Amino acid sequence: MKNKIPDNIVFTEEKGYHAHLTAFPTSVGAPVIKTDDVIAWKNRGINHVNHEIELKFNQLKAQFQLLMEEFEWNEIIYNAKFSFEPIVGQIYHLYINKEGGHFLSLIAPNEWNREHLGTFQLNHDMKWVKL
Numbered sequence: 001m002k003n004k005i006p007d008n009i010v011f012t013e014e015k016g017y018h019a020h021l022t023a024f025p026t027s028v029g030a031p032v033i034k035t036d037d038v039i040a041w042k043n044r045g046i047n048h049v050n051h052e053i054e055l056k057f058n059q060l061k062a063q064f065q066l067l068m069e070e071f072e073w074n075e076i077i078y079n080a081k082f083s084f085e086p087i088v089g090q091i092y093h094l095y096i097n098k099e100g101g102h103f104l105s106l107i108a109p110n111e112w113n114r115e116h117l118g119t120f121q122l123n124h125d126m127k128w129v130k131l
Contacts, residue, residue: 070127077120077128080104086122091131094118 025033077094080102086092092104096115109116120128 070130073118073120073130074128076102076117077104088122088124088126091119091121094120 025031080094081097082092082104084106086104090106092106093109094117095103095105095109096117097103102117104120109119119131121131123129
């Protein structure tokens with residue numbers, strides 16, 4: 001009958017006593033294994049990612065608002081009344097007529113007394129750009 005080996009001793013027939021080769025403590029006097037505190041690291045990572053996503057979201061939101069404003073002005077101008085074919089690069093002025101409708105004109109706001117909504121230029125994409 002073999003001698004009974006205590007549980008805290010690392011012994012095998014092939015390796016003998018090999019406590020110094022293990023990756024875990026094998027005796028009461030061994031250093032305590034502590035797991036790394038990754039919660040703080042995770043929280044910093046989450047905060048950083050949330051901040052980056054919020055910045056990108058706010059940039060996209062601002063771009064979307066500019067795009068919607070651009071769309072709305074183009075819709076107003078294309079639905080406005082004008083009796084000429086606008087030329088790319090030319091500057092035009094948008095006014096409100098007496099009936100409350102919109103009309104496009106070459107006449108500058110300082111040349112007459114009409115309610116002026118804005119000054120626009122037609123670009124090569126046939127898009128009206130507010131100046």
